[in-house]
Amino acid sequence: MPAGLLVAIALGILEPTLFLPASLIIVGAHYLTFISLYGIRLYGVLAGVLVGIGAVALFWMPGIRGISGWIGAAVLLAAAVPLYLGSRAAMREPSADPAAA
Template sequence: MIVIGMHYLPFITLYGMKMFSILAGLRVSIGVVLALYGPDVFRLGGWLTAIILITFAFLGHYLVFLEEK
């Protein structure tokens, strides 16, 4: 989750959306917490990643929809 979260940082300047900084920070911080204090199974990280990505997909669609209006 940490590496994938860091790859969202260039999107902040490429697309000009501050949403990607929140997404990157959230994924990196959750990845660090899971690595240090989480269980030994990787399923929790996968499920959290899926929930975060689906949530931000709808948020990004909504923000673009507002910008087009």
């Protein structure tokens, strides 16, 4: 993640409007590791949406580059409650591994 953000900073230095979409792609991609770490597939949806918004802003709709950070923030806020509820449900489920009991 830190190396990816260095890439976003470098892009932002070359062209300031590229920083937010590149950051969305990097932050979204880092959520992919949470799927296996926490066992909640909703992180994959969140990752896909953030990467998708960043890619659309970067390649297809350059007009939304300036507000793509706000769009990403809205997505993260909208995902907060389902992710919180999903993590609470995952903690309540008994482990399928008999050795863990």
